[in-house]
Amino acid sequence: MNLYPWQQNEWQQLRNYVVQNRVPQALLINGALGIGKQHLAEQFAHALLCECPTSDGFNCGECSSCLLIKVDTHPDFMDVQPEEVGKNITIAQIRTLIEKLSLKPQFERYRVILIHPADALNNAAANAFLKYLEEPTERTVVCLVTHRMNKLPATIKSRCQKLTVTMPNKNLVLQWLSQQTNNAEVVLNLAQGSPLLAQQYATDEHLTQRRDCFNAWLSIAKQQSHPIIVAEQWLKLPETTLLFWLSSWVIDLMRYRHQSAPKNLYHADLNRELSSLAQHVNPIKLYEFYDLLLLSRRRLETQINKQVLWEEILIAWAMLNRS
């Protein structure tokens, strides 16, 4: 697959750089999480490296450059990312990169560096990289990818050509998702329009778990389940997913409180239960509960006892519904 079906416009923009012979030395691809930016950047990189691209501008897949890309050994292609997921890109990594860039490209075409997520560059790494951007080497294209533009230093942003990838067209995405799941609409709402995130959510296990947790949460609200028992059951579930569900149920409840026919709900398929719950819940206390969830997200990054965390959240939820 060359592109996702919603990426034609962005590809055309990248293609124009090549056709008009104005490929930027530093390109910053930004946009929401889970819409295929990384894939787009890789396709662009492969096309720049290929010796005989197709008429649509894609790499041919057969030349010696393409064969080297396939086995991850192209000397003019470098992929810089954190050594562990969620960690920073370090100054040591950038120094190694800059050292390699001081040599000439080995092939006749471009040399391409992919840095992702670019917001993972720590301060020292960003400063070192900035020095490179001030004096870039010949025939070298650096492609930075991020979904958190605000975390990138302005000095780096200002030296890059920017390509902003917009949220894809909903119908196009639904069509694509429907070929993979019967729950296209449900998972796309859950992902708030982000196709690759929706694709991740589209497993029976994920949707069943969400339903089970929602039922448990409702039953606490009705004082039919005990928060401490549910907290214990939740211990074995992934905590970031659970917190996301909790926060998004609460956001949906707030939308029901404030709008007569709320749009863009995360859990439109749970509308019957959510809208009826929204009628009984105290809005001020709901905001307080939401604050507790935000705080919990930060506390998850510390060594907090998870049982205590879920107990605290669920007891607060039970209290909120008792008043």
Ligand SMILES: [Zn+2]
């Ligand atoms: Zn090729």
